Every structure is written in C-alpha cells, then in structure tokens.
Amino acid sequence: MKTTKRQSVKIPPFEAVGVVCAQSIGEPGTQMTMRTFHYAGVAEHVPTGLPRLIEIVDAKKEPKKAIIDIYLKSSYARSRADAEKVAKELASVFVSDVADVEDDLETLTIKVIYNEKDGKAQGVSYSALRKALEESFPGDVKSSEPELMLRPAKETKVAKTGEKKEKKITAKSVRKLTQKVRDTLVRGVRGIHKAVVIKGGEDYFVRAGGFNVLGACLNPAVDQKRIYTNNIKEIERIYGVEAARNAIVREIKDVMDMQKLFVDIRHIMLIADAMTYSGYVKSIGRHGLSGEKVGVLGRAAFEETIKHLINASAFAEEEKLIGVTENIIVGQTVPVGTGKIKLVMKTTKKK
Amino acid sequence: MVKRRRRRAAPERTVIFLNGRIVGSHPDGKSLANRLRERRRTNELSNQVNVYYNSRLNELHILTDKGRVRRPYIVVENGKSRFTSEIATRIRNNELNWNHLVKMGIIEYLDAQEEENSFIAIKEEELTPEHTHLEVDASNIFGVVAGVLPYPEHNSSPRITMACAMAKQSLGIYSTNFGTRYDTRAYIMYYPQQPLVQTSLYKALNLKDKSAGQTCVVALTSYHGYNMADAIVVNRSSIDRGLHRVGMFKTYETEERMYPGGQKDKIELPTPEVVGYRGEEAYRHLAEDGIVMPESDVSSKDVLVGKTSPPRFLEEISVFGAVEEKKRESSLSLKSGEKGKVDSVLITEGPSGNRLVKVRVRSVKVPEIGDKLASRHGQKGVIGLLVPQEDMPFTKAGIVPDLVVNPHAIPSRMTAGHLLETLGGKAGSIGGLLMDGTAFGGSTEEEFHAILKKNGFDEHGEEVLYDGLTGKQIKVKLFIGVVYYQRLHHLVSNKMHVRSRGPVQLLTHQPTEGRAREGGLRFGEMERDCLIGYGASMLIKERLLEESDKTVQLICTECGSVATHDYARNRDICPICQSENVEPVEISYAFKLLLDEIKSLYIFPRIVLKDKG
Numbered sequence: 001m002k003t004t005k006r007q008s009v010k011i012p013p014f015e016a017v018g019v020v021c022a023q024s025i026g027e028p029g030t031q032m033t034m035r036t037f038h039y040a041g042v043a044e045h046v047p048t049g050l051p052r053l054i055e056i057v058d059a060k061k062e063p064k065k066a067i068i069d070i071y072l073k074s075s076y077a078r079s080r081a082d083a084e085k086v087a088k089e090l091a092s093v094f095v096s097d098v099a100d101v102e103d104d105l106e107t108l109t110i111k112v113i114y115n116e117k118d119g120k121a122q123g124v125s126y127s128a129l130r131k132a133l134e135e136s137f138p139g140d141v142k143s144s145e146p147e148l149m150l151r152p153a154k155e156t157k158v159a160k161t162g163e164k165k166e167k168k169i170t171a172k173s174v175r176k177l178t179q180k181v182r183d184t185l186v187r188g189v190r191g192i193h194k195a196v197v198i199k200g201g202e203d204y205f206v207r208a209g210g211f212n213v214l215g216a217c218l219n220p221a222v223d224q225k226r227i228y229t230n231n232i233k234e235i236e237r238i239y240g241v242e243a244a245r246n247a248i249v250r251e252i253k254d255v256m257d258m259q260k261l262f263v264d265i266r267h268i269m270l271i272a273d274a275m276t277y278s279g280y281v282k283s284i285g286r287h288g289l290s291g292e293k294v295g296v297l298g299r300a301a302f303e304e305t306i307k308h309l310i311n312a313s314a315f316a317e318e319e320k321l322i323g324v325t326e327n328i329i330v331g332q333t334v335p336v337g338t339g340k341i342k343l344v345m346k347t348t349k350k351k
Numbered sequence: 352m353v354k355r356r357r358r359r360a361a362p363e364r365t366v367i368f369l370n371g372r373i374v375g376s377h378p379d380g381k382s383l384a385n386r387l388r389e390r391r392r393t394n395e396l397s398n399q400v401n402v403y404y405n406s407r408l409n410e411l412h413i414l415t416d417k418g419r420v421r422r423p424y425i426v427v428e429n430g431k432s433r434f435t436s437e438i439a440t441r442i443r444n445n446e447l448n449w450n451h452l453v454k455m456g457i458i459e460y461l462d463a464q465e466e467e468n469s470f471i472a473i474k475e476e477e478l479t480p481e482h483t484h485l486e487v488d489a490s491n492i493f494g495v496v497a498g499v500l501p502y503p504e505h506n507s508s509p510r511i512t513m514a515c516a517m518a519k520q521s522l523g524i525y526s527t528n529f530g531t532r533y534d535t536r537a538y539i540m541y542y543p544q545q546p547l548v549q550t551s552l553y554k555a556l557n558l559k560d561k562s563a564g565q566t567c568v569v570a571l572t573s574y575h576g577y578n579m580a581d582a583i584v585v586n587r588s589s590i591d592r593g594l595h596r597v598g599m600f601k602t603y604e605t606e607e608r609m610y611p612g613g614q615k616d617k618i619e620l621p622t623p624e625v626v627g628y629r630g631e632e633a634y635r636h637l638a639e640d641g642i643v644m645p646e647s648d649v650s651s652k653d654v655l656v657g658k659t660s661p662p663r664f665l666e667e668i669s670v671f672g673a674v675e676e677k678k679r680e681s682s683l684s685l686k687s688g689e690k691g692k693v694d695s696v697l698i699t700e701g702p703s704g705n706r707l708v709k710v711r712v713r714s715v716k717v718p719e720i721g722d723k724l725a726s727r728h729g730q731k732g733v734i735g736l737l738v739p740q741e742d743m744p745f746t747k748a749g750i751v752p753d754l755v756v757n758p759h760a761i762p763s764r765m766t767a768g769h770l771l772e773t774l775g776g777k778a779g780s781i782g783g784l785l786m787d788g789t790a791f792g793g794s795t796e797e798e799f800h801a802i803l804k805k806n807g808f809d810e811h812g813e814e815v816l817y818d819g820l821t822g823k824q825i826k827v828k829l830f831i832g833v834v835y836y837q838r839l840h841h842l843v844s845n846k847m848h849v850r851s852r853g854p855v856q857l858l859t860h861q862p863t864e865g866r867a868r869e870g871g872l873r874f875g876e877m878e879r880d881c882l883i884g885y886g887a888s889m890l891i892k893e894r895l896l897e898e899s900d901k902t903v904q905l906i907c908t909e910c911g912s913v914a915t916h917d918y919a920r921n922r923d924i925c926p927i928c929q930s931e932n933v934e935p936v937e938i939s940y941a942f943k944l945l946l947d948e949i950k951s952l953y954i955f956p957r958i959v960l961k962d963k964g
Contacts, residue, residue: 019884306952313954324883331896331939337886 014340016324018274021267025252028261029053048258056251059275059283061233066211068192071226072204080197083204086221087195088123090206092188095133095181098124103178105171110178124186132186189215213238232281241276248272248281295319295326361409368412380404380411384468387413392426392456403464414464421460422491423453424471424484432475432485433457458487474791489791490551498552500727501775501788501835502768510729510766517725521837522597523563533602533697533709538716538840540565541596546727546835547779548772548788564727564837565595566780569773570744570752570816571761571830574736582735583724584755586743594753595718595838600694600711605656605683607706614661616681618642618708621657627680629654634682636693642708643693650690655710656683683710687869688847690714721843724836728769730760731839744816744825751819752831769834771796774812776833778802860900860940900940908932911957913943934960 011017032049046065047055055063070090076082095101095112098119102111112133114126191212198207211231217224229235230251236244249265249272256263274289275281282288286303293299296312296319311317321327324334333339365380366373377383384404390396401419403412426433434457441447452458461469461484471484473492478485490498496515497503503511522538529539544566545559553559567589574584590596607616619641621628633654636647641657649655659678685691691714701707718724718734725731738755745751761769768788775786778799787793800810808814813828848866855862862871874894882891905914907925914925914933923933936958949956 014886016883016886019880023880023884309949309952309954313952318959328879328891328895329939329945330942331892331901331937333892334883334888336883337888339886339888339892 014335014337016336017270021270024267025263025271028256028259028263031261032259048255053252053255056232056248056255057271057275057284059232059281059288062211063230063232066209066229066231066234068208068211068213068216068229068231069227070195070206070208070216071223071228072206072221073223074203076221077203077205077223080199080204082221083197083206086219087197087206087208089187089219089221090189090192090208090216091195092190092193093122093124093186095129095184095186098122098129098186101178101182103174105174108171108174110174110181112181122187129186132184133181136184137181189218192216236281241279241281244281245272245276248275293323295321295323297326297329298323301325301329361407363409365404366408366410368410370414370416371412377411380409381406384411392459394454394456398453398459401460401462401465402468404468412464414462419462419464421462423458423460423487424469425487426456426459427472427478427482427485430478430480430482432478434485459484488551488789490789493552493790495552495556498790499550499556499558500768500790501546501548501550502728502771502793503790505766505768505771506728507765510764513729513731514725514727517729517731517839518563518727518837520839520841521563521725522840523837524561525563527561529600533604533711534600535602537600538597539600540838541598542593544835545785547776547833548786548794548835550787550789550793552789564835566776566833567594567753567836568750569754569756569832569834569836571756571758571773572744572816572825573757574738574744574755577736577738578732578755578757579735579759581732581757581760583732584736584738585718585724585734586740586751586753587737588740588751589753590718590737595722595724595836597716597838599691599714599716601689601691601714602709602711603655603683603685604707604709605658606701606708607658608660609703609705610661616658616660617678618656618658618706621659621678621680621682625659625678625680626662629680629682629684633684642696642698643710645693645695647693648690649685649693649712651687652684654682654684655693655712656708658682683708685712686867716842716844718838719843721847723839723841724754725839726769726772726834726836728766728772729764730756730766730769732756732760738819740819742819744819744829746814746816746831750814750831754834754836758830770830771799773830773832773834774799774803776835777808777812777831780833781806781808855900859944860902862899896937896939901937902940902943903935904938904943905933906936906958906960908934908960911959912955913946936960 029050032053046052046067047063051064070086071077072083072086076086099115100113102113103109104111112129114129116126119125119129189212192208192210192215195206195208197204211229211234213227213229213234216222216227230247232244232247232251235247249268252268252271253263253265256268271284275284282292284290290302291299293302296308296317300308300312302325312319319326321330321332322335324336327334362376364376364378365383367375367377367380367383381404384402387396387400387402391398391400391402397415399415399421401414401421403414404410405412434452438447438452438457449458453460469483470481471486472478472482473486473489475485486492493500493503496518497511499518500511500514503514506514523540523543525537525539526532529537540563542565543562544564545562546553546564547566549559573579578584586594605618607618609615620634620637620639621641629652633652634657636643636649636653636655637657638644643649643655658681660681662677662679689712691712694711694713697709697711699707699709718737720734720737722734723731724734740751743751743755772788774796775788775794779786782802782805786799799812803812804810809828812830812832814831816825816829816831817823818825846866850862850869850871853862853869853871864870864873879891879895882894905916905923906912907914907928907930909930909932910925910928912925912927914923916922917924922931924931925933946956946958
C-alpha cells in the first residue's frame with residue numbers, strides 16, 4: 001500500500017501525545033544552562049532558560065521583566081533618528097526623574113527644583129515640566145521664576161488649595177501629594193520605560209521595558225498591527241486567547257532557540273493548546289491543568305492528597321477510572337495505546 | 352549602589368598582641384616585627400615564635416601558642432637565598448643537618464599568620480628582591496596525597512584531583528598488623544610492589560613498605576573493542592600468576608545481649624526445639640560451644656555463631672497452662688552471596704560486659720571482569736576482558752603486556768604524565784633503577800630516551816607488536832611501557848546483584864529494596880512515564896501489578912467494601928453488610944492499603960463492580 005507523507009505523519013489512535021510532549025520538552029530542559037543571554041539593548045536582566053520557561057508554563061500575570069517591541073510605521077522606521085525620536089516620546093519620564101521634589105510642612109508647600117543636568121539628558125525642559133505640573137494640578141502651581149529658568153536649580157512652588165471642597169490642607173495631605181507630584185508623568189507612556197532603538201532587518205523598531213500595549217498604540221508613529229510583548233496575560237486581555245496561544249508557542253520556542261535546543265514545534269503547540277483550550281490562559285500545575293483532572297485519585301496522586309480525598313468524600317464523588325494514574329493505582333490496564341484497543345468478535349453459532 | 356564599608360582609622364601607635372591579648376603599644380610596629388624576626392633567626396628568641404603585622408589595623412601579633420600549623424621555608428635576604436651552595440656541600444659532607452639549618456636561621460617555620468606578611472618564591476630562579484622566603488622544594492606545595500603522584504605538572508588539574516581521590520581507594524597493605532586486627536572489612540594485596548617511578552615524598556614517607564599497587568606492562572592500543580570507553584583488557588595469565596590479587600577479610604560479630612527481666616541471649620548450638628531452627632545443615636560448621644571451627648569453608652547463610660534469645664513476649668502460655676520457655680533462634684550467619692574460610696575467632700567481652708564473639712572470614716578476590724583499576728594519573732577503568740597470554744599481542748622479544756589500555760583515554764584528558772610514567776617505568780625496568788617523578792623536577796624524558804637507546808630499545812618507547820590471534824605483525828608501532836596500576840576497592844563481586852524472585856515487604860507486599868535484602872530494582876515514575884509514552888499498557892500492568900503486589904481481594908457487590916472468607920463455614924462474607932454476594936477482584940495490594948488508610952481518615956470508600964466488557 002502506498003503511504004502518503006500525510007499518512008506517515010498521522011498520529012495513531014490512543015497515542016499518549018501528552019506524555020511524549022512532556023518528555024520532549026522536559027528532557028532538553030534538563031540540559032538548559034543557567035547561563036543567560038541578554039536581550040540586545042535592554043540593560044535589565046531578562047529571565048531566559050529554565051526560569052523563563054517556568055514563568056510561561058505557570059501563566060504568571062506579569063513576567064519578571066516585561067518587554068515590549070514597538071514597531072513603527074514605515075515613514076518612521078527608516079532612519080535611526082526618527083525612531084529615536086519616537087522612542088523618546090514613548091519612554092515615560094516622571095517629575096522625580098528631572099527634578100527634586102521637597103515638601104515644606106511649615107508653609108504647606110511643595111518645592112520642585114528642576115535639575116538641569118537630568119532634564120537635558122531626558123530632553124525635558126523647564127517649561128515642559130511646568131506645563132505637565134499645571135495640567136496635573138491645575139491652579140496649584142503658584143510661584144515661578146521664569147528668569148531663572150536656565151539656572152541649574154530652579155524653584156516652582158505648588159501649593160495645595162483644595163478645589164471645590166475647600167478641604168483644609170494638612171501636613172499629611174501635603175506629604176501624600178508630594179508623592180503624587182513625584183509620580184506625575186511629564187512625558188511618555190505610563191508603564192513603558194527604558195526605550196531603546198534596535199535595527200531589525202531594514203527597519204528600526206523600539207524595544208522597551210513594560211507592556212502597556214494600548215498606551216503605546218496611541219502614538220501615531222506606532223504600527224498597531226505589529227506590536228508585541230512577552231506578557232502573555234496582557235496579550236490575552238487585549239487580543240484574546242488565540243493570540244495568547246501563539247504567544248506561548250513563540251515564547252517557549254524563543255527560550256529553546258536561545259539555548260540552542262531543538263524541540264519539535266508540535267510539542268510546544270500542544271502545550272499551548274492545553275493551556276488555552278478552555279478559552280482562557282491557565283497554568284500547568286496545581287492551580288491549573290492538573291488541578292482540574294476528573295479523577296480524585298489522579299488529583300490526590302499529584303499534590304495535596306488529603307485535601308482532595310476529604311473534599312471527594314464530602315461530596316460523595318465517584319472515581320470513574322478514566323485517567324492513567326488512577327488505573328495504575330487500582331491495578332488495571334491503562335487506557336492509552338494498546339490498553340484502549342478492544343477486540344469485538346462476532347460469534348456465529350454453528351449449526 | 353555599592354555599599355561602602357566604613358573603615359575605622361587605624362590607631363597611630365601599633366597595638367601589640369601576645370597570643371591574642373593586648374600587652375602594649377609601639378610607635379613603629381613594622382620595624383619592630385622585623386627586629387623580632389631577626390632575633391628569632393639569631394636564636395635570641397625561640398624559633399617557635401611567630402610575628403605577624405597587620406598594616407591595615409596597625410596591629411602586631413606575637414604568637415607563641417600551641418596548636419599553630421607551621422611549615423618550613425628557606426629565609427631569603429635581598430633576593431638571595433640563605434641556603435647557599437656552600438651550605439649544601441657542608442650538608443653533603445655530613446657537617447650540618449636540618450636542626451643546624453634552623454639554628455642558623457637558614458630555615459625558619461612560619462605559621463598561617465606570618466605567611467600573610469611573607470612573599471614566598473616556589474623556585475630559586477624566581478627570586479626577586481621583594482621575596483622574603485623560598486619554598487624548601489617546589490614539590491612541597493603538594494600535600495601527602497598529591498605529593499606521591501608522579502609528574503603531576505604534566506597532567507591537567509582535574510585528573511590530579513581524581514588521582515588523589517582514587518589513591519585513597521587503592522588496595523594494598525593498609526596496616527602492617529592486619530593479621531591481629533578485626534576490621535569489619537579489610538583488603539590485603541597478595542604481591543604489592545613499589546612503583547618504578549617514585550617521588551621524593553614517597554621515599555620520605557617510606558611508602559614502599561605499605562605500597563598499594565603493582566607494576567604492569569601496558570600497551571596503548573585497542574583490542575577488538577573490549578577496551579572501549581575506559582575498559583581495560585587484562586592478560587588472564589598475569590592474573591593467574593597473581594597480578595592484582597587481593598584477599599578480603601570480613602568480620603562478623605555478635606553479642607550475648609541482656610534483656611530487662613534478667614534474661615539473656617545464649618551462644619550455643621541451637622536445638623531443633625528452638626523457634627526458627629534453620630535445620631541441621633546450617634549449623635554443620637559449629638563446634639559444641641556453638642561457634643564455628645576456624646579454617647572451615649563457609650558459604651552464604653551458613654551459621655557462624657549459634658545463638659538463642661529469650662521469647663519476645665513473656666509468658667507464652669502453652670496448651671497445658673504451664674509457662675514454657677520457648678527460645679528464639681538468633682544466630683549469626685554469613686550474608687547471602689558470600690563465601691570464604693573462617694580465618695579466626697575472637698571471644699571477648701563487649702563494652703557493656705556481655706560476651707562478644709567476632710568471626711573473621713577470609714576470601715580471595717581474583718581480578719575479574721568489572722573490577723576497577725587505575726593508574727596514578729586519574730586514568731581509571733574497569734576490566735573489560737580477560738585474554739589468555741597466547742592471544743595477547745607480543746613483541747619480538749616475547750614481551751606480552753599485562754594491560755591493554757585504549758589510546759582514546761589520553762588526548763582529551765591531557766594526562767601526559769601517564770605517558771611519561773609509561774616511558775619512565777620502561778626505562779627503569781630495563782635499566783634496573785628507580786626513576787624520580789617528583790613534581791617540578793625528577794628524571795627527565797631525555798634521561799629515559801638515553802637509557803632506552805643504550806639498551807637497544809626505541810627511544811620513544813614504541814615497538815613492533817604481533818597479533819596474538821593471527822601471529823601477523825601489527826602494521827604500526829605501538830607505545831608500550833611499564834605503569835604502576837592500583838586496584839581500587841570497587842569489586843564487582845561485592846556489588847553484583849540480580850533478582851527474579853525474592854522477598855517482599857510485609858506492609859505493602861511489594862518487592863524489597865537493596866542488594867542486602869535481595870531486592871528488586873525500582874521501576875520508578877519516570878520509567879512508568881516512558882511505558883505510557885509507548886502506549887504499552889499491558890507491559891505497565893505486568894511491571895506494576897503482576898510482578899509486584901498483585902492480590903486477589905473479595906469485594907462485596909452490595910456495599911463495595913473488602914470482604915473476607917470465613918474458613919469455619921467455608922463461605923465468603925462481607926463483614927459490614929453480612930452479604931454473601933462477594934466477588935474476587937484482582938487489585939494491587941497497595942490499593943487495598945490505600946483503602947484502609949482512607950478508612951482511617953473516616954472516609955468510607957466503596958468499590959462499584961462492573962463486568963469487563
């Protein structure tokens with residue numbers, strides 16, 4: 001019989017794909033070195049290798065170091081200077097980055113002293129700082145000395161006079177407000193920091209820390225179709241499970257590639273599918289996939305034995321002996337491979 | 352942010368400590384230290400005093416305590432060693448000895464603290480004006496274990512580490528009074544030899560009287576694949592002549608223990624009435640006192656010391672109502688798989704005053720396939736094949752190697768020292784002298800070349816060999832020489848283990864674990880996963896049930912609990928619902944145990960039975 005390629009690749013019925021998949025990823029996992037490679041440009045240490053793999057599989061809400069790749073529309077992506085400009089626009093700069101904020105509890109005022117050196121480095125001028133503060137705290141910005149603008153230390157007083165409520169200003173509220181002033185965004189997108197321009201092929205793109213996809217998309221230079229982050233939960237939130245599944249595949253593949261390990265993509269896809277088939281991203285382990293097994297014995301064999309047994313007894317659960325572990329415990333043939341094949345024979349009576 | 356450690360300003364005057372206690376101060380501690388040292392060298396101070404100046408804290412420590420580890424160095428002045436050639440000649444003429452050198456301030460002992468103030472050269476050529484001391488000999492940087500390895504400077508450091516570790520496992524003469532000792536386990540080599548390539552430390556320690564190894568003729572070539580991956584092909588005829596043969600002593604001991612209530616064990620010949628009597632056969636080597644006769648051949652499970660103990664529970668009342676003294680058998684017997692001759696018997700008193708019997712059993716351990724051998728260069732291997740002398744390659748002179756080592760063992764491990772020893776051993780055996788393999792010195796390759804050449808051998812140690820099987824000349828010249836090999840105490844006969852049937856555990860009905868208990872090898876979780884991956888359901892069942900803890904339990908079809916067989920009325924009955932509708936079911940005993948344990952949690956598990964269809 002002629003077999004086509006498709007037929008030869010087809011998986012036979014009752015093949016234990018899950019175990020094969022787990023072993024195929026687990027075995028190279030043992031060879032992963034703790035040595036980590038660095039993402040070009042971003043100075044921070046991004047988990048790679050085993051820690052990152054665990055992060056993905058555990059469906060962590062936020063990766064230890066989130067990264068966002070922001071691709072630009074072709075008119076901005078051609079030159080490094082243009083991309084650099086967009087990167088500057090995107091990276092968040094707070095008041096505390098360019099100025100020293102001090103509170104004076106005697107006069108109930110907050111002094112913002114513009115630091116010219118830091119300001120120049122960030123490309124934030126005195127007026128830009130003042131504008132940002134006036135926008136965030138309208139009417140509060142009181143004194144200013146524009147003639148001292150260019151001097152190394154500049155003072156701006158922001159006094160708090162409650163708008164409508166006429167709330168009395170206390171030392172405590174001034175303290176609170178000081179923190180707020182420090183965290184005031186002067187420029188950029190909140191949640192995106194340390195933007196670096198990287199050349200990818202012909203074009204330049206921006207790689208930054210953080211994962212504020214929506215915020216980044218507001219910038220007109222950003223190509224909204226090509227934005228990417230390593231935060232899988234954020235991808236799920238904005239683009240849906242299918243995108244999250246693809247992100248899981250891509251992230252695991254990246255981890256394996258970085259360590260120069262080869263795993264067939266179908267194994268990774270199976271993992272991603274198992275994590276997302278229910279319509280949302282769930283982890284592999286106690287709180288996710290393994291915790292949702294049908295059999296009591298299967299769950300009890302994995303983790304938290306007593307808890308599962310007692311809960312099962314409280315609700316008079318019935319063990320249907322569907323899984324592999326359950327049948328091994330009881331001492332029956334396991335319902336995979338040859339164990340699932342049954343022979344049906346018609347016995348015709350002899351006459 | 353880098354944390355900066357705040358440093359306390361050093362006091363202006365040096366604080367002086369004597370053995371850790373402040374005794375005073377001085378304006379210039381450094382020069383004081385130097386003056387103290389000078390006085391020590393001129394014997395105005397004891398040579399056991401050490402001085403240490405800490406410039407950072409401006410502290411001067413004078414140490415005269417006991418328990419400081421000190422080692423000798425040659426004193427260096429202005430980049431010149433005080434040990435001059437003139438002094439060397441005087442030593443050679445026996446005018447001076449070591450103690451004189453110490454007295455003369457040529458050699459002084461430093462402790463760990465004073466070493467901190469010193470700049471010590473390893474070789475005399477390295478001396479600069481900054482140096483304060485010189486190592487007595489460069490090879491002194493090694494300790495006792497590494498110091499006896501030949502040519503360590505020609506080997507890679509991991510191999511030296513391994514060679515040190517393995518030298519400690521070598522079998523030889525571990526103690527000269529081994530005949531009177533009762534060590535639990537001891538090995539004695541039959542014909543130990545001193546190595547042909549020795550080091551100065553080896554001689555200094557007089558290790559040739561306690562040597563552990565034998566000199567072997569080693570050919571560096573392959574042999575039909577039997578020396579792949581660090582296996583070694585060994586000449587069987589050499590082994591028959593006693594190569595690497597060792598004797599093993601094993602001591603068994605037992606004690607007459609006392610029990611609360613004044614009862615006591617008794618060492619005696621157990622009678623058939625004793626509970627657990629092992630049959631006449633097992634006691635055949637025992638004398639009337641219940642202890643084996645020396646020189647009797649014993650094999651596994653033979654009793655060495657007959658012993659009976661009082662019953663475990665007091666007053667077991669017999670049918671007649673009288674208290675009957677039923678004794679328990681608790682003899683000491685040889686472990687399974689072992690055999691030997693009873694070497695000697697020792698009867699003494701134990702630490703708690705009980706009668707104690709020690710029996711030493713001796714057996715011969717002839718090298719066999721799987722035993723471990725190693726040279727002194729971290730080159731270890733197991734015997735892969737024993738070949739009769741006729742089948743081994745031979746030289747035109749008729750020299751047949753004892754060992755055939757695979758050349759692949761050398762390049763990646765970079766143990767050039769092994770090759771150098773091969774050459775040196777060959778030169779030594781031909782020239783009839785001992786070679787010096789001391790680190791950073793010793794005999795040179797050129798010396799070996801000269802000796803070999805003079806005696807009509809190839810100077811590089813290569814020779815034409817003939818295949819022992821075909822008699823044909825081997826087309827290439829082979830490197831062949833003499834190397835000191837050690838037999839390590841990993842003997843297969845002490846490790847070999849198989850099981851097809853055997854004991855099971857009382858609790859789980861699963862096979863026991865470990866060689867000592869004739870146990871099985873665990874078919875673990877990962878192994879199980881592999882079978883699942885293959886989909887080999889039937890095989891999993893066989894491994895985990897059939898070959899393990901399969902039981903047939905009666906299950907009540909009505910309440911689903913485990914039922915019992917009532918032997919008195921010969922019927923199956925459920926003890927909970929009294930139903931006789933009971934079916935035999937094949938389950939694992941571990942599952943039955945699980946059900947029992949769940950019940951102890953106050954959970955009642957029921958088994959619902961269904962026909963397999």
